Amino acid sequence: MQRGDLRRKIFQQRQKALIVFVVDASESMGQxxxxxxxxxxxxxxxWLISAYQNRDLVAxxxxxxxxxEVLLQPTSSVLSARQSLxxxxxxxxxxxxxxxxxxxxxxxxxxxxxxxxxxxxxxxSDGEANVPLVPGANVLDELSTLAAGLRRDGLKTLIVDSASTALGNKNLKRLAGELGGIYRQARDLHAGQLFEMIRSAEGVGE
Incomplete structure (x- = not known):
């Protein structure tokens, strides 16, 4: 069996996934x-190309x-993703x-x-959150409340810290803990690295 065939088989053995990317598009101090x-x-x-037989969705x-802003609604189509992005x-x-x-x-x-x-x-994100949901509210308190709700829902989370400091962003580490999620640091993030982080979080290939 070829390596590509093995990867497709592994993807097929999983439940259908929805990978929701929440990406910091602001200009702050990190990457x-x-x-x-x-x-x-x-x-x-x-991800869409690798997992096409499993019909995973991404957003x-x-x-x-x-x-x-939602730039890409959940889709399994490479063409739709390319057009939207x-x-x-x-x-x-x-x-x-x-x-x-x-x-x-x-x-x-x-x-x-x-x-x-x-x-x-x-x-x-690099973790430099500075816009509260409610004007005048404490952003970190809001994030803690949101994290508690997401954790109660049993949502699996991966936090990728792109902060420029060697130690990463303490607020993102705190958020990952409150979410019960996986924390990873990547000061020079690229697509292949992010793909592998997600693959590991999803348990694909383990």
């Missing part, structure tokens, strides 16, 4: 927003400025909390349509 978005786009396309939520908007502040809200809403709707879906939320 550049465009590089984060580019890595996410590459990982999305790579992308980008957060920047004052709010988050031709332009990667970047810049502005960091509304991380709204990114988690939008992702949670998207996952809830997807689960209503396909109850057997196994979602994985992949957050890629």
């Amino acid at each position: 550049g927003a465009f590089e984060r978005m580019k890595a996410a786009k590459g990982a999305i396309l790579g 992308l939520v980008a957060f920047r400025g004052e709010r988050a 031709r332009q990667l908007p970047v810049g502005g502040a960091t509304p991380l909390a709204d990114g988690l809200v939008k992702a949670s809403q998207l996952i809830r709707v997807a689960r209503q349509k396909e109850p057997r879906l196994e979602p994985l939320l992949v957050l890629v």
